[in-house]
Amino acid sequence: MKIAIAPLIGLAVLITGCKTTPNYDYDTTVNFSQLKTYAWVVESKPAGSDKEYFNSDINNKRIISAIEEQLAAKGLRKVAPNEASVLVNFHTAISKKRERDVANTHPYYWSFGRGYYGSRWGVHMNLNSLQREYKEGSLIVDFVTPNKELVWRGSFETRLSAKSTPEKRSKKVNLAVAEILENFPPQ
Numbered sequence: 001m002k003i004a005i006a007p008l009i010g011l012a013v014l015i016t017g018c019k020t021t022p023n024y025d026y027d028t029t030v031n032f033s034q035l036k037t038y039a040w041v042v043e044s045k046p047a048g049s050d051k052e053y054f055n056s057d058i059n060n061k062r063i064i065s066a067i068e069e070q071l072a073a074k075g076l077r078k079v080a081p082n083e084a085s086v087l088v089n090f091h092t093a094i095s096k097k098r099e100r101d102v103a104n105t106h107p108y109y110w111s112f113g114r115g116y117y118g119s120r121w122g123v124h125m126n127l128n129s130l131q132r133e134y135k136e137g138s139l140i141v142d143f144v145t146p147n148k149e150l151v152w153r154g155s156f157e158t159r160l161s162a163k164s165t166p167e168k169r170s171k172k173v174n175l176a177v178a179e180i181l182e183n184f185p186p187q
Contacts, residue, residue, distance in 0.1 A: 024154035024183050030145075032152075032185035038076050039084035040064075041144065062170055063090055066177035067141060074184070084146065091140045094160065101130045135160045139173075141180050154180035 026032075067088060068078065081087065137160045143152040156176040164172075 023156070024152070024180070026152040026186050027150070030151045035086045035143075035185060036076060037079045037083060037085050038071055038088050038143075039079055039081040041081075041087045041089040041142075058166075059092075059169065059173065062173040063092070063139065063177065066174045067181070069174075070177055070181045074181070081146075086151065087144045087146060087148075089142045089144065091138075091142070093138045093140075094135050095138070097134055097136045097159075099132045099134060101132075102128070135162075139176050139180065141177070143184070152184055152186070154184065156180050 067090065071078070071088070076086075136157055138155060138157045140153065140155045142150060144150050156179055158172065158176060161168075
């Protein structure tokens with residue numbers, strides 16, 4: 001019986017170790033239980049000059065919709081900016097990253113031989129270093145007081161795929177926003 005339980009415990013530890021922890025921080029002096037209404041800080045615009053899908057008006061609508069959906073599920077109501085107890089803003093950015101791998105480009109093989117100095121044997125393997133560039137997108141969600149003091153910030157980073165369908169992009173945005181706002185408001 002002990003042998004059958006050990007792999008299950010190992011699998012459970014492995015699965016829980018794979019969950020990403022969202023990056024967030026907040027002002028501990030703020031009473032978040034008093035926050036019942038929100039409004040957007042003017043118009044949220046993405047940062048950076050990269051004009052890919054991540055920084056498009058279409059994607060901004062996805063982000064706004066996902067944030068509003070999450071806040072409504074948490075019981076916050078959208079109101080006019082002058083009536084809000086907290087203001088919401090988001091920022092996006094794209095950065096280029098480089099990934100390096102070492103790969104075996106030739107299968108292992110053995111060689112044996114008989115020569116002038118006696119028998120020889122060896123193992124041969126070719127290793128190549130591979131570099132790939134990719135783009136990483138960051139989404140940052142801020143909550144500020146009406147007098148523009150930051151009280152909560154959460155962020156999420158992910159690898160971007162240029163060849164993605166609108167459905168996959170929406171799913172990725174919804175997942176990112178859900179992970180960012182998982183710990184808002186702090187308990």
